Each structure stands twice: as structure tokens, then as C-alpha cells.
Amino acid sequence: xxxxxxxxxxxxxxxxxxxxxxxxxxxxxxxxxxxxxxxxxxxxxxxxxxxxxxxxxxxxxxxxxxxxxxxxxxxxxxxxxxxxxxxxxxxxxxxxxxxxxxxxxxxxxxxxxxxxxxxxxxxxxxxxxxxxxxxxxxxxxxxxxxxxxxxxxxxxxxxxxxxxxxxxxxxxxxxxxxxxxxxxxxxxxxxxxxxxxxxxxxxxxxxxxxxxxxxxxxxxxxxxxxxxxxxxxxxxxxxxxxxxxxxxxxxxxxxxxxxxxxxxxxxxxxxxxxxxxxxxxxxxxxxxxxxxxxxxxxxxxxxxxxxxxxxxxxxxxxxxxxxxxxxxxxxxxxxxxxxxxxxxxxxxxxxxxxxxxxxxxxxxxxxxxxxxxxxxxxxxxxxxxxxxxxxxxxxxxxxxxxxxxxxxxxxxxxxxxxxxxxxxxxxxxxxxxxxxxxxxxxxxxxxxxxxxxxxxxxxxxxxxxxxxxxxxxxxxxxxxxxxxxxxxxxxxxxxxxxxxxxxxxxxxxxxxxxxxxxxxxxxxxxxxxxxxxxxxxxxxxxxxxxxxxxxxxxxxxxxxxxxxxxxxxxxxxxxxxxxxxxxxxxxxxxxxxxxxxxxxxxxxxxxxxxxxxxxxxxxxxxxxxxxxxxxxxxxxxxxxxxxxxxxxxxxxxxxxxxxxxxxxxxxxxxxxxxxxxxxxxxxxxxxxxxxxxxxxxxxxxxxxxx
Numbered sequence: 194x195x196x197x198x199x200x201x202x203x204x205x206x207x208x209x210x211x212x213x214x215x216x217x218x219x220x221x222x223x224x225x226x227x228x229x230x231x232x233x234x235x236x237x238x239x240x241x242x243x244x245x246x247x248x249x250x251x252x253x254x255x256x257x258x259x260x261x262x263x264x265x266x267x268x269x270x271x272x273x274x275x276x277x278x279x280x281x282x283x284x285x286x287x288x289x290x291x292x293x294x295x296x297x298x299x300x301x302x303x304x305x306x307x308x309x310x311x312x313x314x315x316x317x318x319x320x321x322x323x324x325x326x327x328x329x330x331x332x333x334x335x336x337x338x339x340x341x342x343x344x345x346x347x348x349x350x351x352x353x354x355x356x357x358x359x360x361x362x363x364x365x366x367x368x369x370x371x372x373x374x375x376x377x378x379x380x381x382x383x384x385x386x387x388x389x390x391x392x393x394x395x396x397x398x399x400x401x402x403x404x405x406x407x408x409x410x411x412x413x414x415x416x417x418x419x420x421x422x423x424x425x426x427x428x429x430x431x432x433x434x435x436x437x438x439x440x441x442x443x444x445x446x447x448x449x450x451x452x453x454x455x456x457x458x459x460x461x462x463x464x465x466x467x468x469x470x471x472x473x474x475x476x477x478x479x480x481x482x483x484x485x486x487x488x489x490x491x492x493x494x495x496x497x498x499x500x501x502x503x504x505x506x507x508x509x510x511x512x513x514x515x516x517x518x519x520x521x522x523x524x525x526x527x528x529x530x531x532x533x534x535x536x537x538x539x540x541x542x543x544x545x546x547x548x549x550x551x552x553x554x555x556x557x558x559x560x561x562x563x564x565x566x567x568x569x570x571x572x573x574x575x576x577x578x579x580x581x582x583x584x585x586x587x588x589x590x591x592x593x594x595x596x597x598x599x600x601x602x603x604x605x606x607x608x609x610x611x612x613x614x615x616x617x618x619x620x621x622x623x624x625x626x627x628x629x630x631x632x633x634x635x636x637x638x639x640x641x642x643x644x645x646x647x648x649x650x651x652x653x654x655x656x657x658x659x660x661x662x663x664x665x666x667x668x669x670x671x672x673x674x675x676x677x678x679x680x681x682x683x684x685x686x687x688x689x690x691x692x693x694x695x696x697x698x699x700x701x702x703x704x705x706x707x708x709x710x711x712x713x714x715x716x717x718x719x720x721x722x723x724x725x726x727x728x729x730x731x732x733x734x735x736x737x738x739x740x741x742x743x744x745x746x747x748x749x750x751x752x753x754x755x756x757x758x759x760x761x762x763x764x765x766x767x768x769x770x771x772x773x774x775x776x777x778x779x780x781x782x783x784x785x786x787x788x789x790x791x792x793x794x795x796x797x798x799x800x801x802x803x804x805x806x807x808x809x810x811x812x813x814x815x816x817x818x819x820x821x822x823x824x825x826x827x828x829x830x831x832x833x834x835x836x837x838x839x840x841x842x843x844x845x846x847x848x849x850x851x852x853x854x855x856x857x858x859x860x861x862x863x864x865x866x867x868x869x870x871x872x873x874x875x876x877x878x879x880x881x882x883x884x885x886x887x888x889x890x891x892x893x894x895x896x897x898x899x
Contacts, residue, residue: 655732
């Protein structure tokens with residue numbers, strides 16, 4: 194394969210964004226931006242009402258969609274086939290295993306052809322279902338619909354639920370009597386979920402300001418107008434996220450205030466006897482902690498006292514201040530404790546060591562511990578939810594790149610493991626037809642980067658196979674080596690499917706995250722390039738057959754590696770890509786800018802941070818280079834990565850690229866950051882991306898095998 198556009202029509206002309214020179218100077222450095230006009234001046238209003246978008250900008254975005262459609266028109270039948278395959282791997286009438294809570298059990302189910310879940314309730318030991326909320330019925334007639342939280346009240350009579358009908362992530366909360374239709378107590382501009390008070394007659398929620406920031410926690414009493422809601426706490430620091438949650442014992446309401454490095458908790462009695470939040474420990478830069486109920490104590494997961502990979506402590510409920518924190522599970526370097534869950538007699542933790550997760554159970558009385566064992570080379574593990582505290586049973590999920598998801602019930606006392614559900618693949622799946630491996634690539638500084646690999650057993654490992662290489666590498670988020678039914682549409686056509694577990698995630702502990710952020714962010718990009726090189730040197734694929742893929746901050750990764758090593762990739766798919774990093778981090782009016790400074794740096798105040806970001810920000814580093822074919826995807830009302838970032842990037846790529854490889858930009862005019870909201874609508878977007886990968890790899894006619 195070459196850097197040419199031979200797979201794409203030559204007669205279709207790409208849209209050309211007009212240039213309107215703009216310039217700003219920071220720290221004595223001037224920077225031009227000819228495409229700044231693509232940002233709507235009324236973007237805040239437009240997120241609420243997309244019809245307010247400037248006609249000139251709308252015309253350009255629609256021209257981009259027309260261009261992408263024209264260049265991909267020969268994939269229409271392929272996309273239909275891909276969609277049918279991926280849909281065929283989904284059990285259309287799938288359902289969860291209802292989770293017990295007192296006299297009832299709560300779960301979800303789908304109807305055949307349904308896009309959204311139906312939330313249901315049964316008697317604890319089974320029986321007639323009661324519909325709590327029907328997602329498909331609520332979505333009817335809406336171009337976009339996404340559910341937020343759905344939470345039943347402690348007395349089991351009502352449900353509090355949220356939805357977003359524009360993709361802007363301004364959610365409406367409402368209350369519904371279980372078993373009935375129609376809502377009461379509607380509240381606008383919330384974060385999407387709330388938490389019931391103990392008496393089930395009131396709930397707490399987070400209100401978003403016009404900049405989409407969570408600024409206030411309020412208490413709403415049922416039947417009162419929203420204008421009379423009681424303000425419980427207001428956060429003045431624009432750099433902080435905020436949320437509110439409850440506990441299974443229904444004794445405390447937790448207000449969490451945090452950024453990417455610092456945490457502060459406040460507590461309010463769930464019986465509403467005192468509405469003045471009590472601080473557990475005042476925010477202290479760099480100190481993180483999470484609270485977990487424990488009866489007369491709180492368990493605390495924290496990095497206090499240099500515990501970089503976290504430790505577990507406990508503190509009395511009567512005075513939970515830091516002076517009373519006592520160590521329960523000590524810090525162990527290289528073993529990252531990810532989360533904890535406490536029960537009447539046991540403390541359960543999910544941790545990662547040597548790149549793989551495990552679940553450890555601790556007897557609260559004796560301190561005796563045991564781990565749940567697994568044998569595959571690479572796998573994904575997750576702790577399930579629980580509504581109940583006084584129980585010896587937990588649930589966990591397990592899958593690998595070849596093994597469908599399995600839900601187990603585990604008895605903490607007897608250690609009995611019972612399979613409750615295994616993911617069904619209606620069109621069939623034989624794990625013996627596939628191979629999964631964990632390999633390690635040597636990065637530029639000698640660090641070994643884990644790469645999870647999946648391929649069909651008949652795929653030749655001689656360098657001729659195409660490869661989809663996925664990466665993220667930010668915010669400490671680790672990409673699990675889990676079962677992905679969609680990926681088999683590529684794997685069954687001869688692709689290698691690979692995940693690069695690069696720095697910026699926590700795949701190898703907290704240090705793996707720290708050495709992939711701020712001043713060391715370039716490690717993330719070098720790791721991804723090294724992963725590609727390793728797959729080539731070990732004859733999994735060749736550079737011109739690798740299609741790189743990443744979304745959001747992973748889309749920023751795509752933009753960075755395209756500038757650093759365009760010759761390493763045959764194509765690039767960047768979904769909702771965060772590519773105008775410097776401009777965004779310089780604009781403190783945008784929703785996520787102040788809270789993101791701990792992750793990326795603050796280029797407004799700090800000249801070194803400015804220089805660091807400027808050195809890799811994709812839009813700022815587009816140059817006269819032979820870029821491969823690139824597909825960028827975005828949503829018009831996305832408040833996280835605004836549409837104008839990829840729009841500007843695409844315009845600049847077309848201006849500078851020295852190859853004739855096309856740059857496509859497809860924007861969903863009815864959606865936001867998460868793309869299409871329904872389970873099948875989302876598959877159409879995946880099919881478009883996969884068709885692009887197959888087109889770039891010249892595998893459009895490849896026959897799928899099983």
C-alpha cells in the first residue's frame with residue numbers, strides 16, 4: 194500500500210474552509226489561527242438549540258458530510274454487511290440478571306429491535322415483572338436520546354431518572370412512580386443522576402452552569418417547585434468536578450469534589466437531620482481519597498503519605514478526619530488498588546499487578562485474604578454493583594479478547610463461584626478459532642509497553658496482515674483486554690486487532706500514568722509508535738497496513754502520531770479527537786478547560802506548560818508531511834471535544850499534506866461526544882469506521898470467516 198488515494202474517487206473535490214486570519218500572543222509568542230471562525234460565537238446557546246448554528250458554519254459542516262459520503266459511497270454494501278454482522282452478534286432480547294435489594298430485584302432487558310433498555314423489577318426470588326422505565330418509549334420521536342441514571346427510591350415506590358435529548362449532556366431529571374407512566378418533579382440542566390434521601394421524599398442532584406460545569410448540589414423535596422430547591426453546597430473553583438452519591442445503608446450522602454489530582458469529600462446525613470455538609474478532610478493538593486461505607490467506620494482508598502499505588506485505611510464515622518485514619522491494607526509499589534467495596538464481614542478490592550487485574554477478599558475480623566484466580570494470558574475483570582451491605586455474595590464480570598463476558602456470583606465466605614450468565618453471540622462464536630496474546634514493545638526510553646493482540650488462527654503472521662491498532666493513554670484510563678464483538682468483523686477478514694496499553698493509562702500502576710502526562714506527555718505518543726514498530730518487526734503486519742484508531746484524548750494521540758510518524762501508519766481513524774489542545778487549554782470559558790489543567794498543564798499561567806503543549810498539540814504541529822488517509826468523526830453538540838477542533842484540524846491537514854491521501858470529516862449533526870445513542874445506531878458509526886479501515890487496507894472484498 195502507498196500514500197496515495199487510489200482507493201478513493203479522484204473526481205470528488207474536498208471542501209475548502211475559507212481563511213480568516215486571527216492571531217493571539219501569550220508569553221511573548223504569537224500564534225496564528227486561520228480557521229478560528231469555525232467556532233460558533235454562540236456555542237453555548239447552540240448546544241441547547243442546534244438550529245442556532247451560524248449558517249456559514251453549518252454549510253461547511255454539511256459539505257464535509259457530503260464529501261465523506263461521496264468518498265465512501267462504494268462501501269455502502271460493505272457497511273450494510275458489517276452492520277448486519279455486528280448486530281447478529283448481539284442478543285436482541287438480552288437481559289441482565291436482576292440484582293436483589295430487599296423484597297425486590299432490579300434489572301434491565303431489551304426488546305427485539307429495541308435501541309434502549311427497559312428497566313424492570315421482579316420479586317426478589319423471581320416472578321412477574323414490573324416496568325420501572327421503558328427507554329424505547331421515552332426515546333420515541335426524538336432524533337437523539339440518551340439515558341442518564343435510573344435509581345429506585347429506598348421505599349421502592351419511585352424511580353429517579355435522567356435523559357439528554359440533544360447530545361449536549363445537559364440532562365433533565367424526573368421522578369416516576371414505579372409501574373406507572375408519566376413524570377413529576379422535572380428538573381433541567383443537571384448532571385444526569387441524583388441520590389435519594391433516606392425517607393424517599395426528597396433527592397439530591399448536581400446542577401450544571403451555562404458553561405456545563407457542576408457548580409451546585411441541591412436538595413429537591415417532592416412536589417416543590419425547582420425554584421425552591423435547597424442549595425446544599427456551591428463550588429467556587431472552576432477547576433473542580435463535583436458529584437453526589439449515597440450509601441447502601443442509606444445513612445450518609447457523599448458530596449465528592451475533585452480534579453485529576455486532588456479530592457475532597459463532604460457528608461450530609463441521609464435523614465436530612467443536618468443539611469450542613471461536614472468535610473472529611475479539606476482538599477490538599479495531590480491528596481486523593483475515596484470513601485466506602487463500613488458500618489461504624491468508613492474505609493478510605495487513598496494515596497496519602499506517598500502511597501502512589503494507593504492503600505486502604507479506615508476511620509470512625511463519628512470523626513472521619515485524617516488524624517483518625519488507620520492503615521488496613523498497606524501500600525505495595527507496583528500493585529495499584531483500583532477500587533474497594535465493603536460489606537458487613539468482608540472488604541473486597543479490585544487491583545492491578547503486572548498489567549493484569551485481580552479481585553482480593555479480606556475478612557474484616559481476621560484480616561485473612563484470598564484472591565479469585567484466573568488463568569488466561571490477558572483478560573478483563575470488573576466488580577459488579579450491589580444494593581445490599583449485609584451480604585456474603587458479590588458479582589463480578591470476566592472476559593478476554595476471545596472469551597465472551599461472564600457474570601459470576603461469588604460467596605465471600607464459602608468461596609463458591611457460580612456462573613449466572615454468559616454473553617450470548619447469536620450468530621455463533623468459537624473461541625478456538627482465535628488467538629490472543631500479550632506482547633511487549635520497547636519504547637524510545639527502554640520502557641516495555643504491553644500490547645494485547647487478537648487474530649484468527651488462520652491469519653498468516655508474515656507481515657502481510659492488516660492491523661487495527663487502538664490506543665488511548667490519558668487520565669489514567671486503562672483499556673481492558675475484553676471481549677469486543679465488533680472487532681471480529683475485522684479479525685474475520687484477516688485483520689490483526691491490537692490494543693496498545695501506553696503510558697498515560699494505569700495499566701502498569703500509577704507511575705505509568707504519571708509518566709504519560711503534562712511534561713512527559715510525549716511518552717504516550719512514543720509508546721504508540723513503538724507498539725506499531727514492534728508489530729511490524731515481529732511480522733504481525735507492516736507499517737502501510739496499520740490503521741491507527743483512538744477517540745477523544747485517544748483522538749489527540751492520533752493527531753500527534755500522524756505528525757510525528759506519518760510513515761508508520763497506512764490510515765488513521767480519529768473519533769471526537771481532542772486535537773486543538775493548546776487553544777482549548779488557553780480558553781477558560783470552555784466547559785472542561787479548568788478541570789483539565791492538572792492533566793495537561795495550564796498554559797495561561799505557566800510558560801513551560803505552554804511550550805510543552807505547543808510542542809505536541811496536533812493542530813499546531815500540522816506540517817508539510819505525507820499524511821496517510823485520515824477519517825475524523827465528531828458530534829455537533831459535544832461539550833467535551835467541541836466540533837470545531839476536528840473541523841480546524843481537517844482544514845489544516847488538507848492545506849499542508851504533501852500526499853494525495855484524502856482527509857474525511859463526518860459529523861453527526863444530532864449527537865454529542867458519545868455519538869449515536871441507541872445500541873444499533875451506534876453500530877452504524879462503527880461500521881463506517883471499519884469500512885474505512887477495510888478500504889484503506891484494500892480488503893473491501895475480503896470474505897469473512899468464522
